[in-house]
Amino acid sequence: MAFEVSYNLENEQQFWAEIDDISSTRCSEHELIDNALRAYLNVTTSYISEYLQTDYELAKCSYHLLQGELFTAHKEYVRRQIIYCLLQENDNPTLHLVAAFLLYDGRQNDVTFEMMQAEGAFPRLVELIQTPSIQEDIRLHQMLLELMYESSRIQRLSWEDLTAVTDAFVLYLLEIIEGVSDDADDPYHYPVIRVLLVLNEQYLVASTAQSSRHPSITNRVIKALSTHGMTYKTFGCNLILLLNRESETSLQLLILKVLYLLFGNSASAEYFYTNDLHVLIDVILRNLIDLPSDSPAATALKHTYLRVLYPILANSQISKPPHYKRADILRLLNLLITSGTHFAPVDETTQRLVKRCINVPWLQPLPIETDHAPSETNGQKGSASSTQSPIVGSAESVVTGQGQREVARRTLGMSVQDGGESATSVLEVAKHTEKPGVLTPSRGREAQR
Incomplete structure (x- = not known):
């Protein structure tokens, strides 16, 4: 069966007929499979600029191969050969076809992404995304970003994978977002942001399972935002926009994990513009209200x-006067711990987390104004308006402070004393995941049914 031939197809119908013929090839030996795959790449790369100009056409081409007998009869071998192409080829059209195949196959079968990681595909993707000739090919560049995101969010990356990510790579991604900041609909926005989100999650998970075989690894996403936050504000703006409209739980969690680390780190706690921070507070309050009380996932x-x-509440500029929506925040927090019923009481974890928020100093009851002269305590003069919160300096505050240092240690590699409460929170936030595609429970959607 001679597949290595020059193709001279006269029209689109002949092109798709040829793809069908190759995809339905019956092969009994690996050599024949290799010949068929070479034929597939030969014809598709030869006519990519004519008949594969759109994402739809590229997906259609990939699914022809995925549904044909050539693949269905030899799935593992074909996948591995395609992955080897990704690792070895440098031709843009070939990379585009193999990346598309792996992306569409992997979205249906996790085993494809797992095989990619086992073969060392992640460092290769980091390399390709930074290659100048690929950066000039916007469709291919975006495809590789999507492949990195999809293959990374369903499995834990290895220490070697994470060390392939450099400060320069993260800053490059942030620069892309800044470069298209004037166009919220730019196709680059979403893929690049999602890559940064999934990298942050990988760092967070890695920080909770330190190994004696490897040194701790720095979260380069949080590091970049801590040291260059003023330069890359658009990323933060987009996080809020995405959290506001995202209905898929897994993506909400990715965003929340970045926010958790940003606000838990003193160097990045005031990363957001104050107006954007107010919007973020509004979104969080709304989403908390919208979560039903009778759903374990919610x-x-x-x-x-x-x-x-x-x-x-504790670390951002909202903790400084004038305090944004203090009454609304307190009202919601109290509602969360008093809205249970006899049949569905509020769980202990919710009560504990709400009380932790309520105990933030600026949410404490306001001091009562009096006409009396300032009182003296322990030889120090003070007024009612400057009275220190009763929880400042308490054991709970000490634990909280230790916990914030624990966040910094785990995410930025800082060596400080471990904390209890927030160390537990780090673990809980890190391990909270959801399968892609699962929608967040919503009172609003339930009411519309």
Whole structure:
């Protein structure tokens, strides 16, 4: 069976007929499979500029191969050969076809992404995404970003994979977002942001399972935002926009994990513009209200929102006067711990996390104004308006402070004393995941049914 021939197809109908013929080839030996795959890549790369100009046409081409007998009869071998092409080829059209195949196959079968990682595909993707000739090919570049995101969010990356990510790579991604900041609909926005989100999650997970075989690894996403936050504000703006409209739980969690680390780190706690921070508070309050009380998935998500809300209240500029929506925040927090019923009481974790938020100093009851002269305590003069919160300096505050240092240690490699409460929160936030495609429980959607 001679497949290595020059193709001279006269029209689109002949092109798709040829793809069908190759995809339905019956092969009994690996050599014949290799010949058929070479034929597939030969014809597709030869006519990519004519008949594969859109994402739809590229997906259609990939599914022809995925549904043909050539693949269905030899799935593992074909997948591995395609992965080897990704690792070895440098021709843009070939890379485009193999990346598309792996992306569409992997979205249906996790085993493809797992095989990619086992073969060392992640460092290769990092390399390709930074290659100048690929950066000039916007469609291919975007495809590789999507492949990196999809293949990374369903499995844990190895220490070697994460060390392939450099500061320069993260800053490059942030620069892309800044470069298209004037166009919220730019196709680059979403793929690049999602790559940064999934990288952050990988760092967070890695920080909770330190190995004696490898040194701790720095979260380069948080590091970049901590050291260059003023330069890359658009990323933060987009996080809020995405959280506001995202209905898929897994993506909400990715965003919340970035927020948790940003606000838990003193170097990045004031990363957001104040106006954007106010919008973020509004979104979090709305989402907390919208979560139903009778759903285990909603309860778990509520816990994560509360774990994120605490460092926002404690560490961001909202903790400084004038305090944004103090009464509304207190009203919601109290509602969360009093809205249970006899049949469905509020769970202990929710109560504990809410009380932790309420104990933030600026949410404490306001001092009563009096006409009396300032009192003296322990030889120090003070007034009612400057009275220190009763929880400042308490054991709970000490634990909280230790916990914030624990966040910094785990995410930025800082060596400080471990903390209890927030160390637990780090673990809980890190391990909270959801399968892609699962929608967040919503009172609003339930009411519309």
